[in-house]
Amino acid sequence: MAIQILIHGFLLSGLYALIAIGFTMIFSVGRVLNLAYGVYIMLGGYTYFMAAQEAGLPVFVSFILALLSGVAFGLLTYELLVRRLENNPVAVEISTLILAVVMQAAIILIFSPSPKSMWPVLRGVLRFEEVSVTANILLATGVSWVVLALLMLFVRRTHLGRAIRAVSMDRRGALISGIDPRNISRVTWGLSGALGAIAGVFFATITQLDPHMWVFPLITAVAVVIVGGIGSILGGLIAAHIIGFLETITTTLIAPELRGVVTMALIIVVLVVMPKGLFGKEEL
């Protein structure tokens, strides 16, 4: 039992870290919470479903299409809503929440409200001693870690990545050194959409596709950011593991229905007891 919790907790946490990172990026660059982030996850899942399962395209092509749908929708959110409301964070949050509900209605229109089950990206089950793990979740965790590592390299080593960090640290300072924060915002929103969509493909294969599926990952992402603290990537990674493990422990030992409750209770406790999060530098 302990080994099973350890392995499953670790695998789930990798995916949660990926879900959270796309959400955090927007926050650190634009200082707004994007409540439509869950939609990128849902969109990634549904696009992959259409391409791979309905149209019978190869896995890799479907994956790229899912990613592109995330990029497109991320850019659309920025251009249509966020750019117009830039100096009003509360308006951004409310309008992105409305957008999420609109997209939920759109998904219901196209795919009907009933849930759809998605095939695993990779089939097969691996056994380690008495614990069995699906190849799919193993792939999900592997991809998550690779994407996270690439993202780290991108942010630290490339010019564009450094510009993103510069804007997130000091918007005006970045502007003075010749960086256009608008362009950086555009790149970040596109990137965030892509990360959400990638995570969405795997998230949909381990849960299911349904028009309400955007709420849970959004809350998880928010929880990771809040528990880890704003502006701390390492804090985010640790928080993703705390949440992943807490959830695995509750679902295996207590009851599967309580999965979200623990995460939500954690958000409340952290916000009330230590508003800086575990590793944050800033007051929320």
Place this chain on the structure above:
Amino acid sequence: MDKTTLKLLGGWLLFGVIMCLLPLVVSTGTLRILIFAHFLAIFAMSWDILSGRTGYISFGHPFLIGIAGYTTAILSFRYGVPIYFSIPAAVAATMVGGTLFFVPALRIRGTYFALVTLAFMEILYQMTKVVAPKVTGGTRGISGIETIVTGAVPNYYLTFAAMFVIGLLLWLLVRTRIGIALSAIQMDEEAVKSAGLNTTKLKLFAFMVSAAVAGIGGAFYVHYLGSIAPRGIFEINFLFTILIAALIGGAGTIVGPIIGAYFLTMLLEFLRPVLPGMERYFLYGIVALVVYVYQPNGIHSLLASARRHLSVGKS
């Protein structure tokens, strides 16, 4: 009382008279629609007195409404408590729930407060399904709850009276010094504090009023529907409708949420013949989004500026 207040009170009176005469001319189908508009208006005003005034955005109003609904439903249906006792009990329970909301508001504000309230809602949603399903009815909820009055016309008058009285009282409240202090909190909480006012007490007051209104609305709503289920109450869509009614109408104005509630309910009905199914909610959301992005102060401010233009034209 100054001249403008008297004039506006005349407006309230006129509104009341027109709405009371309405059942003489419109069909019962329209009345049933208006009943929903009245409930929506009550919920939106409850949201407005808390979030529109103080700036503490609540994403968890269904939590408060759900507490009221479940309390009165369980008391009257499971334990046979008469409704004239179970409804006040539900309102009291909602105010206790409002205090739970209040604790995080002592430490955090803005978006983080909104997220905590959303978390409250989700927790209660999961709990009603899992904890004590014999009492709450689990996922299927409770149906066959006693109704207060039957028929479209009596229900219309009942809900209108509730909405009208709540609206008028809240409207008078925001015109007092307390109301002004509450909206000052939204602008600069520190400044209100340094002016020697106790912001904690003021906030607690706003939370209690909001919870009481949500409690009355929630309890009446359940006794009108005759049923309650977790899916219908603790839903993002429900939260979304309340929020949009308040925002589209004009947050912070009390009259705005009433306008918003009528507007949204009418819009939904107007779309019914054109689009019978779920497409309506898609369009509805887009209309809400466009109105919100282009006029964040809502219909109320559009009407106000139109009136100014008209009076300028006259003189």
